[in-house]
Amino acid sequence: MGINRSTLQSWMRDRSLVDKYLGTDLCPRCTPVSSPPEPLDAYSYLLGLYLGDGCLTPAGDPRKGVWRLRVMCSDTWPGLIELCAGAMAAIRPDHKVSRVPSTGCTEVHGNWKHWPCLFPQHGPGKKHDRTIALEPWQQAIVEKHTKEFVRGLVHSDGSRVLNRIKRKLPGDGEQYYEYPRYHFTNVSTDIIRLFTEALDRLEIPWKVHTKKRGKSYKDTYVVSVSQREAVARMDSFVGPKY
Numbered sequence: 001m002g003i004n005r006s007t008l009q010s011w012m013r014d015r016s017l018v019d020k021y022l023g024t025d026l027c028p029r030c031t032p033v034s035s036p037p038e039p040l041d042a043y044s045y046l047l048g049l050y051l052g053d054g055c056l057t058p059a060g061d062p063r064k065g066v067w068r069l070r071v072m073c074s075d076t077w078p079g080l081i082e083l084c085a086g087a088m089a090a091i092r093p094d095h096k097v098s099r100v101p102s103t104g105c106t107e108v109h110g111n112w113k114h115w116p117c118l119f120p121q122h123g124p125g126k127k128h129d130r131t132i133a134l135e136p137w138q139q140a141i142v143e144k145h146t147k148e149f150v151r152g153l154v155h156s157d158g159s160r161v162l163n164r165i166k167r168k169l170p171g172d173g174e175q176y177y178e179y180p181r182y183h184f185t186n187v188s189t190d191i192i193r194l195f196t197e198a199l200d201r202l203e204i205p206w207k208v209h210t211k212k213r214g215k216s217y218k219d220t221y222v223v224s225v226s227q228r229e230a231v232a233r234m235d236s237f238v239g240p241k242y
């Protein structure tokens with residue numbers, strides 16, 4: 001390619017220089033021989049976050065074709081902000097991941113021309129207004145790394161809640177019991193299906209109910225995992241937000 005030796009040596013020290021020189025970035029998808037984005041577990045988690053609460057927007061001048069992957073993380077859970085930033089950094093080592101504070105939340109983002117190659121679900125409009133289907137290579141990743149995918153979805157659009165139940169004791173006494181359960185809330189039936197299919201693969205029983213939100217809004221679907229053993233399974237790889 002006519003690239004001299006010292007240039008190659010500096011690229012080996014700092015991969016971002018390759019982008020500057022070639023005007024592109026090494027993308028695992030849009031090369032003649034495509035491969036899945038590595039590491040697979042970080043991608044599976046990031047895909048869950050993206051489908052739950054992430055989006056792609058042009059970064060700066062749209063004519064330059066650089067995209068920004070943005071995930072909004074609540075400041076209530078600082079640990080999740082770091083997990084999100086860590087997954088983005090794992091997919092694109094040596095590239096900057098930014099944390100931008102906003103009211104009550106932090107936007108974690110990274111810029112790249114090839115985010116749409118990694119998240120082909122990107123398109124105009126809201127996710128629940130269009131079909132969300134995984135490409136075969138994505139399906140293979142979420143089948144291999146199902147727990148990470150479920151974890152990403154729950155960390156963005158889900159929660160672990162404590163149901164408090166009062167029980168009368170003999171006499172005048174009463175006692176409270178707390179039952180943990182998981183909820184996953186989304187408006188897109190496609191995303192709900194991806195979540196419940198993943199739970200099925202893990203043999204975790206679930207239930208879904210519809211929350212009506214009035215004529216001018218789409219219905220919201222809530223998947224709940226509440227059986228004691230199923231919650232214990234979820235706790236082993238998701239756990240409470242932190």
Ligand SMILES: [Zn+2]
Pocket residue numbers: 027028029030031113114117
């Ligand atoms: Zn690409």
